[in-house]
Amino acid sequence: MLALLDDALSREGPMLFLTGAGISAESGIPTFRGPEGYWTIGSKNYRAEELATYEAFTRMPEEVWAWYLYRRSVCRAASANAAHLALVELERALGDRFLLITQNVDGLHLRAGSTPARTFQIHGNIDYLRCEDESPEELHPRIREIPAGISLEWPKTRRIADAERALLQCCGRGRWSRPHVLWFDESYDEPLFRFESSMDAVRRASLVVVIGTSGATTLPSHIVNVAAHRRVPMLVVNQDESPFTQIAERLSSAAVLRGTATQYVPAITRALIERA
Structure with a gap:
């Protein structure tokens, strides 16, 4: 690991940290693809992959919103862990040479102290909403915080009340806003998810550290494949086998660290700070 970090420090370009659900799991946030992901509407149980779609939202916006408000309550009850805080410390040390790309919508990186300008939330943020159509002078939808009138505490069985419905139907002529997240069918x-910026960053990167992600989504896969093609120093932190661990194990420019984010991220950041 240390040889790869020394190699990275000898190069120019950003040091890119890509985080997934594994880093948030240690703060108690489930992936919502397991037992916690099931949501009952009427007599039917839905999986996360079925609810987190534009198609589902167009059919049952109120029910999808209730699911997201429950998920938001789980996320807001969680606190940043040692891995989140270590990345904040590293950003302070590296400044503009640091870049965080996160798949997580829980907002924990920002609440830990990571700066928005150096944090690409490529799947959105569950604390925010947006309207599909803005006025003609708006080039892109504006991203707004969920109104303060929507409670942060949302039990799994709670339904949306009339006052809350009015706050969420805020897009003109009583149309529904939507959660600011990237759905499975989008x-x-x-403008919304920093695709080109992320790809540009990995093409210039001096180091890529992949933390707690299974490699199941497209943009992270592109990032890792570009890093592998460029033979950029790369560390993959993961407890389980994944497409990313398999790529790293084949490369002399990469290493796999089998374990959790809190086991390895503080050590990686400490080593970089000491050597920078």
Whole structure:
């Protein structure tokens, strides 16, 4: 590991940290693809992959919103862990040479102290909403915080009340807003999800550290594949086998660290700070 970090420090370009659900799991946030992901509407149980879609939202916006408000309550009850805080410390040390790309929508990196300008939330943020259509002078939808009138505490069985419904139907003529997240049946773009910026960063990167992600989504896969093609120093921190661990194990320019984010991220950041 240390030889790869020394190699990275001898190069120019940003040091890129890509985080996934594994780093948030240690703060108690479930992935919502397991037992916690099931949501009952009427007599039917839905999986996360079925609810987190534009198609589902167009059919049952109120029910999808209730699921996201429950998920938001789980996220807001969690606190940043040692891995989140270590990345904040490293950003302070590296400044503009640091870049964080996160798949997580829980906002924990920002609440830990990571700066928005150096944090690409490529799947959105569950604390925010947006309207599909803005006025003609708006080039892109504006991203707004969920109104303060929507409670942060949202039990799993709670339904949306009339006053809360009015706050969420805020897009003109009583149309529903939507959670600011990338759904399974949608594509990445630059204005909302920093697709081009992320790809540009990995093409210039001096180091890529992949933390707690299974490699199941498109943009992270592109990032790792570009890093592998460029033979950029790369560390993959993961407890389980994944496409990313398999790529790293084949490369002399990469290493796999089998374990959790809190086991390894503080050590990686400490070593970089000491050597920078």
